[in-house]
Amino acid sequence: MRRKLAAGNWKMNGTGAALAELESLSALHHAPSVDVLVCPPATLLNRAAQTVHGSGISIGGQDCHSEVSGAHTGDLSAEMLRDAGATYVILGHSERREDHGEQNEDIRAKARTAMNAGLVTIICVGESLEQREAANTLDIIGGQLSGSIPDQSTGENLIVAYEPIWAIGTGKVPTLEEIGDVHDFIRARLERRFGEGVGRSVRLLYGGSVKPGNAAEIFNVSNVDGALVGGASLKAQDFSGIISALEREVS
């Protein structure tokens, strides 16, 4: 059985004042029946970990370097994230692929280092609007999966997030059928590469304009094990609505 996961990606949002939202979330979802994760900016990791301590909510980073340590000004190692209280890390988000030119092989190298450091690694894949309109979605996703996921992946250390780039922050969401098609495809690819046991145990998240109002129907789609939520994770009330929808799915 794959445990459901509601993951929030705060991106480059939030200073110390935002920890109040995390406090509210901890109060609303003390000991949730699904996994709940918040990935704040690196400057808040340590305080966020302290804020959610004892609530059952986990904390994650939004990126890490592929090297274990060294002369990389401004970068953060996987071990530093762990040390700050993170147990997860998001890698290969489309914003990092676009803003920092990250390629599949860079993401695979980062994922190896993150997994070796004991972090659960959320690898993001997703097509652009042009790629979808050209009917290239599955080719693109297939290439991202084989290129960015390392061989050492298991159901414990890997999560895959499908985030169509055109659905991020736009209010546009693929149809439920389109989401199901991509998630079924990702599942089949994982089973083919890692065998049925491991392939079936990896959790698959959908991301892109998930809100309290559309979460339940998305969670009902086959092979959707939760969501990676941007904007709606910034407010405890909104994220709580999404977590509740996921809790209803498992009850």
Ligand code: 13P
């Ligand atoms: P939104 O939920 O704001 O569309 O962002 C999705 C996302 O990129 C999460 O990583």
